Amino acid sequence: MKAVVLTGPGQLEMTERPIPACGDHEVLVRVMACNLCKTDLKCLTMGQRDLVYPRVLGHEISGVIAGVGAAVTGYQEGQRVHVHPGIACGACAYCKEGDDNLCDHVRIMGFNYDGGFQEYLVVPAEGVRGQIINIIENDALSFEEISFIEPLSCCVNVQEKLKLAPDDTLLIIGAGRMGILNLRVARALGVRKVLLLESDPERAARAETLGFDAVFASGQEAEGAIRELTDGQGVDAVIPCCAAADAMNLALRVLKKQGRFGHFSGIIPDGATQPEINTIHYKEQIMTGAYGCSIAHSRRAKALLENGSLIVKDLITERIPLEELRHGLERVRQLETLSTIVVFD
Ligand SMILES: [Zn+2]
Ligand SMILES: [Zn+2]
Structure with missing residues (x-):
């Protein structure tokens, strides 16, 4: 063989x-x-x-x-x-x-x-x-x-830790494969509002057709639009699906008080970006890591795929x-x- x-x-x-x-x-x-x-x-x-x-x-x-x-x-x-x-x-x-x-x-x-x-x-x-x-x-x-099923299970892991509810507004950063799979899992779990930040124009255009409620091309645009969409409060949860160090700070800025941050992707330090972790202190934000998936996560992801909750x-x-x-x-x-x-x- x-x-x-x-x-x-x-x-x-x-x-x-x-x-x-x-x-x-x-x-x-x-x-x-x-x-x-x-x-x-x-x-x-x-x-x-x-x-x-x-x-x-x-x-x-x-x-x-x-x-x-x-x-x-x-x-x-x-x-x-x-x-x-x-x-x-x-x-x-x-x-x-x-x-x-x-x-x-x-x-x-x-x-x-x-x-x-x-x-x-x-x-x-x-x-x-x-x-x-x-x-x-x-x-x-x-x-x-x-x-x-395996990558979906990793999304199930982070989203269960974030305790996403249907009324939550979720921001995903990065429209690579894992960003899109996180969108699909969020929809399967009933989350109604899912936003995307993707700075690459081609990937952003591709994502437009996949069912996000809004796609932002830059951090600045995302910050402004999210302020408007949420009465200045910020989003309930954010999942960065990219390794960029500055995405973490942006995520903390657009996350509301007591908002939940899913640390899903390992970050590659860029030598310049300092994490603004005091934001977590002032806004009482909740941060959770998620690494891989358990057997239970993979069974749940399998069920979502098998029963047609996600495609x-x-x-x-x-x-x-x-x-x-x-x-x-x-x-x-x-x-x-x-x-x-x-x-x-
Ligand atoms: Zn993998
Ligand atoms: Zn063991």
Whole structure:
């Protein structure tokens, strides 16, 4: 089978490997689609905290069960599945609370185990035991759509932490893939007013057609318009979906007193921007982080997709074969497509 292996920073190699054997406590999955993510790009270019080389990247995985270990129950060959990437210990305090994405011992498909940029992958025994394989019940969903469950789950995580209510006004900063997926999750949760700040004209124009209530082209425009829209109060919640350091200060400025800030994207320091954290003090704003997603988040995201509360079909803008992975990651870097998905036939 074909597999793309990352052997070190910047070094992606197309290799031919035997299809992995499926141990008694394991499940073999034939990968059908794997969505490309900025984190894959980060792993390729600069490594990542949780990454262990050599590694097959890819953590937004959909496929078909191709083998079930003799000791495994509850799964059958041929079932269409989403593979949740995080394999938690199940025993620590975080796991017991259902916050398994924060598990002290979490191991991740595509970081600690080989992920989805190969034709077959083995879900290790700990993953099978931890029930990271989600069986898809809606046959109408394509594998490309199913591959959105992981990034959607990350949006569910931040939005649940923000306790969004239908009457809230939410500002999203950045109309890349995660900004748009946050819009879709917010709508599915019933949030009626969702605003966008996107300074890139092409991405802003694309976002206009996707259902935001207003799109602002600059921080200044956003500040003025939000003041008017909210009687000078500010928005109820903000989710920056970009790594720009100055977006954080703008977010704090347009957020109302006691407003909620979802720290969803890691920020790349620009050396000049100082975070205006005293705003949090004066306005009693509430800040929450959100990193990845728990198994519960992925089940909720799966349900939203399966019951039609949200759609992602229109966000599938590029399908590539495995051989073009490097080129696909370059497209992700350039932000040229809304989504790029490796598909297998
Ligand atoms: Zn991802
Ligand atoms: Zn744990």
